[in-house]
Amino acid sequence: MTAPKAKARGRPRSETSATAVLDAAYRLCADGGLRDASIQAIAAESRVSKMTVYKWWGGRLPLLIDAYLRQATLMLPISESLAPADAIHVHAQQYLVALQGELGRVQLAVLAECLSENGDAGLFVERYLSVRRTLGAQIIRQGQRDGTIGSVRPAEALYDQIYGTMFYRFLFGFQSLDEAFVRALVDATFADAAAAIPVIPTDRTAR
Amino acid sequence: MTAPKAKARGRPRSETSATAVLDAAYRLCADGGLRDASIQAIAAESRVSKMTVYKWWGGRLPLLIDAYLRQATLMLPISESLAPADAIHVHAQQYLVALQGELGRVQLAVLAECLSENGDAGLFVERYLSVRRTLGAQIIRQGQRDGTIGSVRPAEALYDQIYGTMFYRFLFGFQSLDEAFVRALVDATFADAAAAIPVIPTDRTAR
Amino acid sequence: MTAPKAKARGRPRSETSATAVLDAAYRLCADGGLRDASIQAIAAESRVSKMTVYKWWGGRLPLLIDAYLRQATLMLPISESLAPADAIHVHAQQYLVALQGELGRVQLAVLAECLSENGDAGLFVERYLSVRRTLGAQIIRQGQRDGTIGSVRPAEALYDQIYGTMFYRFLFGFQSLDEAFVRALVDATFADAAAAIPVIPTDRTAR
Amino acid sequence: MTAPKAKARGRPRSETSATAVLDAAYRLCADGGLRDASIQAIAAESRVSKMTVYKWWGGRLPLLIDAYLRQATLMLPISESLAPADAIHVHAQQYLVALQGELGRVQLAVLAECLSENGDAGLFVERYLSVRRTLGAQIIRQGQRDGTIGSVRPAEALYDQIYGTMFYRFLFGFQSLDEAFVRALVDATFADAAAAIPVIPTDRTAR
DNA sequence: AGTTAAGCGAGACGGTACGTCTCGTCTTTTA
DNA sequence: TAAAAGACGAGACGTACCGTCTCGCTTAACT
Numbered sequence: 001m002t003a004p005k006a007k008a009r010g011r012p013r014s015e016t017s018a019t020a021v022l023d024a025a026y027r028l029c030a031d032g033g034l035r036d037a038s039i040q041a042i043a044a045e046s047r048v049s050k051m052t053v054y055k056w057w058g059g060r061l062p063l064l065i066d067a068y069l070r071q072a073t074l075m076l077p078i079s080e081s082l083a084p085a086d087a088i089h090v091h092a093q094q095y096l097v098a099l100q101g102e103l104g105r106v107q108l109a110v111l112a113e114c115l116s117e118n119g120d121a122g123l124f125v126e127r128y129l130s131v132r133r134t135l136g137a138q139i140i141r142q143g144q145r146d147g148t149i150g151s152v153r154p155a156e157a158l159y160d161q162i163y164g165t166m167f168y169r170f171l172f173g174f175q176s177l178d179e180a181f182v183r184a185l186v187d188a189t190f191a192d193a194a195a196a197i198p199v200i201p202t203d204r205t206a207r
Numbered sequence: 208m209t210a211p212k213a214k215a216r217g218r219p220r221s222e223t224s225a226t227a228v229l230d231a232a233y234r235l236c237a238d239g240g241l242r243d244a245s246i247q248a249i250a251a252e253s254r255v256s257k258m259t260v261y262k263w264w265g266g267r268l269p270l271l272i273d274a275y276l277r278q279a280t281l282m283l284p285i286s287e288s289l290a291p292a293d294a295i296h297v298h299a300q301q302y303l304v305a306l307q308g309e310l311g312r313v314q315l316a317v318l319a320e321c322l323s324e325n326g327d328a329g330l331f332v333e334r335y336l337s338v339r340r341t342l343g344a345q346i347i348r349q350g351q352r353d354g355t356i357g358s359v360r361p362a363e364a365l366y367d368q369i370y371g372t373m374f375y376r377f378l379f380g381f382q383s384l385d386e387a388f389v390r391a392l393v394d395a396t397f398a399d400a401a402a403a404i405p406v407i408p409t410d411r412t413a414r
Numbered sequence: 415m416t417a418p419k420a421k422a423r424g425r426p427r428s429e430t431s432a433t434a435v436l437d438a439a440y441r442l443c444a445d446g447g448l449r450d451a452s453i454q455a456i457a458a459e460s461r462v463s464k465m466t467v468y469k470w471w472g473g474r475l476p477l478l479i480d481a482y483l484r485q486a487t488l489m490l491p492i493s494e495s496l497a498p499a500d501a502i503h504v505h506a507q508q509y510l511v512a513l514q515g516e517l518g519r520v521q522l523a524v525l526a527e528c529l530s531e532n533g534d535a536g537l538f539v540e541r542y543l544s545v546r547r548t549l550g551a552q553i554i555r556q557g558q559r560d561g562t563i564g565s566v567r568p569a570e571a572l573y574d575q576i577y578g579t580m581f582y583r584f585l586f587g588f589q590s591l592d593e594a595f596v597r598a599l600v601d602a603t604f605a606d607a608a609a610a611i612p613v614i615p616t617d618r619t620a621r
Numbered sequence: 622m623t624a625p626k627a628k629a630r631g632r633p634r635s636e637t638s639a640t641a642v643l644d645a646a647y648r649l650c651a652d653g654g655l656r657d658a659s660i661q662a663i664a665a666e667s668r669v670s671k672m673t674v675y676k677w678w679g680g681r682l683p684l685l686i687d688a689y690l691r692q693a694t695l696m697l698p699i700s701e702s703l704a705p706a707d708a709i710h711v712h713a714q715q716y717l718v719a720l721q722g723e724l725g726r727v728q729l730a731v732l733a734e735c736l737s738e739n740g741d742a743g744l745f746v747e748r749y750l751s752v753r754r755t756l757g758a759q760i761i762r763q764g765q766r767d768g769t770i771g772s773v774r775p776a777e778a779l780y781d782q783i784y785g786t787m788f789y790r791f792l793f794g795f796q797s798l799d800e801a802f803v804r805a806l807v808d809a810t811f812a813d814a815a816a817a818i819p820v821i822p823t824d825r826t827a828r
Numbered sequence: 829a830g831t832t833a834a835g836c837g838a839g840a841c842g843g844t845a846c847g848t849c850t851c852g853t854c855t856t857t858t859a
Numbered sequence: 860t861a862a863a864a865g866a867c868g869a870g871a872c873g874t875a876c877c878g879t880c881t882c883g884c885t886t887a888a889c890t
Contacts, residue, residue: 010865011855017867033326038845049868054847108322115319119240119312125379160381168371172332217834218886224836245876256837261878431862447740452850463863468852522736529733533654533726539793578789586746588781631839632881638841659871670842675873 013056020046021053025067030102034109037064061110061117065127068103068110072128075103078135084143088136089186092162096182099170108171133159149190161189220263227253228260232274237309241316244271268317268324272334275310275317279335282310285342291350295343296393299369303389306377315378340366356397368396434460435467439481444516448523451478475524475531479541482517482524486542489517492549498557502550503600506576510596513584522585547573563604575603634677641667642674646688651723655730658685682731682738686748689724689731693749696724699756705764709757710807713783717803720791729792754780770811782810 024046028037039060043050057063076094079087098104114124136159143149151158162185169177231253235244246267250257264270283301286294305311321331343366350356358365369392376384438460442451453474457464471477490508493501512518528538550573557563565572576599583591645667649658660681664671678684697715700708719725735745757780764770772779783806790798 008865009857010863011857011867013866014855034323039847040845043868047868049870050847051849051869052867055866059847105326108327112319112322115315116241116323119315121315121379129379160375164372164375168367168375172328172336174367215834216888217832218836218888220835246878247876254837256839257878258838258880259836262835266878448737453852454850461863463865464852465854465864466862469861473852519740522740522742526733526736529729530655530737534729535793543793574789574795578786582781582785582789586742586750629839630837630883632841634840660873661871664842668842670844671873672843672875673841676840680873 017046017048017052018056021048021056021063022067022070025063026071026102026106029064029067029106029109033105034112037109039063059117061113061123064106064110064113065124068106069128071103071106072098072132078139083148084139084146085148085186085190087139088143088162088190089183091136092166092182092186093179095163095166096177096179099166104170133163136163143190151190158189162186224253224255224259225263228255228263228270229274229277232270233278233309233313236271236274236313236316240312241319244316246270266324268320268330271313271317271320272331275313276335278310278313279305279339285346290355291346291353292355292393292397294346295350295369295397296390298343299373299389299393300386302370302373303384303386306373311377340370343370350397358397365396369393431460431462431466432470435462435470435477436481436484439477440485440516440520443478443481443520443523447519448526451523453477473531475527475537478520478524478527479538482520483542485517485520486512486546492553497562498553498560499562499600499604501553502557502576502604503597505550506580506596506600507593509577509580510591510593513580518584547577550577557604565604572603576600638667638669638673639677642669642678642684643688643691646684647692647723647727650685650688650727650730654726655733658730660684680738682734682744685727685731685734686745689727690749692724692727693719693753699760704769705760705767706769706807706811708760709764709783709811710804712757713787713803713807714800716784716787717798717800720787725791754784757784764811772811779810783807 021042024042025037028041028045039050039053043053053063057066075098076091078091082090111121111124114121133156137155140149140155140158144152144155165185166177166182228249231249232244235248235252246257246260250260260270264273282305283298285298289297318328318331321328340363344362347356347362347365351359351362372392373384373389435456438456439451442455442459453464453467457467467477471480489512490505492505496504525535525538528535547570551569554563554569554572558566558569579599580591580596642663645663646658649662649666660671660674663684664674674684678687696719697712699712703711732742732745735742754777758776761770761776761779765773765776786806787798787803
């Protein structure tokens, strides 16, 4: 517990600047890719000084991750009011749409920056994937408890199967990643057992 | 057919330099990641001038892809003497070992560079993945013809299922990617049908 | 008359802080030159906030001038009890010693800052030189009145001749600036002849 | 002898860039003082990259000194065709005019930068003053040999007396620095009356 | 044998971004 | 209500790599 009530001394951090920076980072990344999202450009775009950026994030990678995280959280909420299986269905469809739009491009940029900087995707997993995965797995476990989801395999395995498959096809630009495929993927994953066949990328069109 | 016998005029290209550059690129990438593999460093390391590098490859991405391709071809030959199913088994195991060594690190570096430069993995797919995939799919189709491989699904789908799953777990550093897992993965993929259930990442250990 | 008795409202200005700042400025300047005497460093050294410094001095130049002035006044008092000629003799010797110590280094720093900021030494002259010069000239005039000083040339000219010559040799690091030289310089300047010719510093040994 | 015939390898240095940089440095210094003559501004003004500036000069001080030196050499040639005394007369008058124009401002800027950087004027003396002084002293010695210049004191002393006095009055903005004053100064210095001898005694310790 | 056309090393160069620094202002809380 | 604490925008610092551009030398094939 690092005393959260430590009555902040001095001028408080400007939250306006913080969001302006995150917005600019996301926007530049989405529009022009990593190349256009230099820290200089982000600072200029958001009318914030470079120093402030370096002070709060320390580099481009942490900044991009935050920018991505913020948007992903906004755009891909996991409903808590729906039945578990439906919640995942809805969320996976949203993810599909998001991947094919700006968020997808930004996600690849973040991943690239992470690999460039660290040599592995560790930080991306730690700051993003693991969080989402835990959240998603909780929903799935809930569905398993109330019987909506038939499969008894570990919730994480089911989560990986759904989102991992989608990500793989997205990353390498393989076709046949559409609404129907995702619906079948989720259904099959949850049903498991005999119906498991369609789970695997059918890919009849090949590429 | 661009006349291959167009009696080369002037001084011929130095093959020694070419391989020195590819070696240096691979080595620097493997040892210090993308950061250490600047074109300047590669040129210096290989005792070749920057001009020569730019002349023959035109940039870092094509160079890295070539360097990776060369090593991958050397280290991961697809046996033509074995029975198709065995050939894939052996190859997948080799791929597993390679991923966990230098080749894995270099592959991620190449991917990162590709995403950084182009925003997508297109060039990597085009120059590497599609070639390997076509080769692998041929072997698989051969196995399907002679009955060694039971599944009747498209060979590309089977290929993706095996190598895509491995890559996904590798990229995000998820555990439970070992010799046994790969063997089961290949077996299940080829068997298909009812036995397909274990095909999907079982992941009992979760993460 | 700015009512000195204006019942101080609120927290009164800390005189302690003021002297701490001047001391720190002088010290840092003497020890590490202008480079080490940033306002940040001075504020930190004197345990005073930057704001306070800016509030009372408005910038580095005025602060440095004050710091120099204070030390110079402390170290180079012009005796009022001695006979005029002796007073100048003593003072010039003190000045010589001071120039070769910390005060000399600080003086150059102040001059440099002044030139950097304004392009000329105007402020330095206005705040320091002109004051000293007026004071010194008064003493000299007194000596001229009571006959101790023979020269009838303007007191300012005599002052310039003594201190200007010393400063010139000091600034450009020319040698032969010692106790004997200064004594002779003052004597000759005060003796003077009818002709103004000797006004100009002679100097047989050159450098 | 550092082999001057070492057949230059690689692309030869662009002399155009070098002069463009020196010109820009001088101009910016003259127009806006030290503040406007940042290395960035100089590089931008001269359409040369910062790296090139750092490569050839290594910093602002050496660059400014070179820029000043070049202009001073161009503007203040010491005539070799005139009689020695006349040559100094003419040169001193040119120096007077130059001081009151751009060159004067630039000289102060160079001096300020030198003091700021090093704490003393050593580099300025070494690169500029000592060169000019040696040259001027040669002319004076020549005049002493052929009898045009009466004073038998060391040529350097006469040089210092003339240019040092001018510089001192210039630096501190004291008045009465005009054509007549300079003429009288040079005449008196060269004539060297008998009364001058006792004025400043001698300085036997030298350096 | 001499000419010609490329390959190649060395290295200068303009450009752009990096990450750090100090300045001078602004906005809070504390005394 | 002055001072401290510290965030902030501005912009220069000096460095690094990029990709392009001369140079002068080398290496063959074609006169």
